[in-house]
Amino acid sequence: MTTAHPTTSVPIWRDVRFLRVATQAVIVLVVAVVVGLGVRNLAEAIDARGLGFGFGFLTRSAGFDISETPIPYTPASSYATAFLAGLLNTLFVSLLGIILATILGVIAGVARLSPNWLVRQVAAGYVELMRNTPLLVQLFILYFAVFLQLPSVANSLAIGNAVFLNQRGVYLPAPQFGPGAGALGLVVLLALAVAIGALVVAGRRAREGNPIPRLGLYGTLAAIALVAIGWVVTGGPVAFDLPELQRFNFVGGMALSPEFTALLVGLVLYTGAFIGEVVRGGIQAVRRGQWEAARALGLSEGQTLRLVVFPQAMRIIVPPLTSQYLNLTKNSSLAIAIGYPDLFKIGQTMTNQTGQPVPVMLLVMGTYLAISLATSLVLNIYNRRVQVLER
């Protein structure tokens, strides 16, 4: 072959410039073909099976009930409302899960590096157990073997007359806002502003070496006094609605269902273990010299961790942490196994009741995609802020 081209120039299949362009072109072509085939198949399949494609059903009455909704919902509400209720349930459990999993994960990560043998072993046991068993199994165990084994409604565990715990959920007093609650809210905000302002000023003056004695304390006391005066003036507009046992269930107050609690606890325990490993990795990636330098300056163990190690570890922690947050959000779709009405479960029910699987699944996928992209965006902005600024 080569003898047929007695030229000194590089043959085209070894020319780097050509290869670069060619690989790009091939990849574009392949992606286009695959996407095109997929779309064509979908269109043909929908056509062949007589499946309609449209979103007209969204405004129709859903007809099914949802066990817990953050917005007013009855079976007479529209499918769109049902979908929104599912979305809000997903966001609620995800957001709460992310916050709690982060706290648990940081504790687990730091504990795994603790000089205390027992703490270290307990943390390691927790992380390995959670990381190495499937989340679905954990959810089933939590739901059926833990939360449904709580005492029955009649034998609820009670804290005073206000908090009840049984197998149907956790019942808490619910605040009821009367007239004047808005004004009280403004007073509370004002009090918060006073307290924070005092603390900030006190801190700045202290750093400048010109402290105002007890400014922070006075500020806080003033804030408390403000709230107290506000409460009296507005006539105490916030009452608490206590849960009360009726024929079958507790009525009134706020209730967290066992489905929600099991899902939340499951997601937090599972994701917390992964976050723990991310945090441990981040801390261990900070060079030994940094610890030693901090100690040489006389910083305590806690100060070293908080002021020297953690800020540097964050640069390593944040990108994998983003993935864990996204995982938690997407794993919340396992709610379907234990009956928490999240986005995916409502989507499944909608598919079933409308007979429109493709539009509903596109809607569900698009929504998860949007949630994930929004989470990534926020964390990427944060990540840029904690990165090293090259000078």
Add this chain to the structure above:
Amino acid sequence: MTRSGMPFIVLVVLAMVLAACGDQAPSGNAGASQADESEPAASQADESAAPSEGGEPSGESRLALVQARGNLICGVNGSLPGFSFLDESGEMTGFDADFCRAIAAAVLGDAEAVEYRNLSTDQRGPALQTGEVDVLIRNTTWTVSRDTSWGLFAPTTFYDGQAIMVNSTLTDATTLEDLDGATICVQSGTTTELNLADAFSSAGLSYEPAVFADIDPTYQAYEEERCDAVTSDRSQLVARRTAFANPADHLILEEVLSKEPLGPVAPLGDDQWFNVVKWTVFATIEAEEQGITSENVEETAASSDNPAVQRFLGVTPPDTDPFDSGLGLEPDWVVNVISQVGNYGEIFERNLGAGTPFELERGLNALWTDDGLLYAPPYR
């Protein structure tokens, strides 16, 4: 960089091409996807042959497809004792499973040539719409929207009604009114879920739903006292109650919340296949009316000189051609169905009747001659 990257790129491209082939097969035709599962190598090799083998989606009937494939893919519940569940020997048995076997006997002459697909309530509609199953016999209620969007409902095999079962250790409720404020377990994607909402709101009562996607968690949660009551088709409540630790603690209320006609469903837009499913059900009913059972069907076919029976059983009078039903089945298909599976009465008694733990009465599911609703049109 480029050099070391090339093998990876080639791999990715290869994977994409393979994925594209994989994508194409299931949507081409359900029959083709079935063939893929049994012979993955063959289908990869002649990708172009797959569509022609499966037939044009609209052109060929599923009847030919099933006959070419040699087995019937039947969507069932799989977790409902009495209707479709695995027995000790690992065989799918039950009332619904027997109708799957009846259709297989009619189409293929072999009642055992059935592949069962266990489907949840949420999966069954799409499974039928996408043609993943040839027929859905999964205690599915006939409604107008399902009839127009899921598939065509063959005659009802079981006339049921929605009922409520209460845990009598938790409540002494005996009517719907007594359940005001109760927590009720229900399965999502069912007509019972919708009827429950209707029944309580029209009676001006309130309830707290606990909705589960699968049948097992629904009853598990109910048995763990997550709910005061559970609602479903009466037959299902009876069947699931037998599996409880203390069946005597659970009371099924007399109230009937709705009509629940359960029957087989065939995919939309295939008249020939729909007729086969429909007339297989009718054949079991007709056989009971004629007194033809699995015991005597062969003998009746050989000895009867009643023209109606001869026509029904595909017996050819001397010097004539057999009666052509137009269904595209063998003339003696009814004999296959009755001898291998039995008539309606036999199927009912075997799975749900007095000799079973469920001890269901025939009730509405008796022949029209016995004041029931079962009525098969003339076979001629």
